[in-house]
Amino acid sequence: MEKKGYLFAELTITDPDVFYNEYMVSVRPVLEKFGATFLVGTNQPHVIEGSRIVPRVILLEFPSVDVAHDFYYCSDYQNIIDYRFRSSSAHLYILDGL
Numbered sequence: 001m002e003k004k005g006y007l008f009a010e011l012t013i014t015d016p017d018v019f020y021n022e023y024m025v026s027v028r029p030v031l032e033k034f035g036a037t038f039l040v041g042t043n044q045p046h047v048i049e050g051s052r053i054v055p056r057v058i059l060l061e062f063p064s065v066d067v068a069h070d071f072y073y074c075s076d077y078q079n080i081i082d083y084r085f086r087s088s089s090a091h092l093y094i095l096d097g098l
Contacts, residue, residue, distance in 0.1 A: 004097035005065035007036075007072070011056040015087040023083035030080070034071040037061045061097075068094045 013019045031038075040059035047054060062068040071077060072094065084090070 002064045005062040005068035006039075006095040006097060007058075007060040007062065007068050008093045008095055009056075009058040010054045010091045011058065011088050012090070013056060013088045018083055018087035023080065023087055026080040026083060027077070030071065030074070030076045031060065033076065034067055034074075035063045036068075036071065065094060065096050 037060065038058070039061050040057055043056050045054050045057040060068075062071065072092075
């Protein structure tokens with residue numbers, strides 16, 4: 001059985017209108033195409049260690065790390081990624097499941 005893959009994002013949304021009305025509307029069908037499941041999407045993460053301020057956290061599950069990687073680099077996502085770049089700053093990680 002192949003291990004799940006995860007995309008973890010720490011986001012600061014700078015333009016909510018573009019982020020929610022352009023990026024999120026456009027990215028959902030691409031995520032569905034790659035079998036992604038939203039596990040976490042919160043504007044209230046509780047940082048219990050360290051001094052990092054993280055306004056929004058997203059955790060997506062994919063069928064595998066390869067699928068998570070394919071999602072990020074696919075032309076469908078690359079065609080809309082500018083919406084995210086224009087409306088937020090982020091740290092993104094692709095992670096192996098256990």
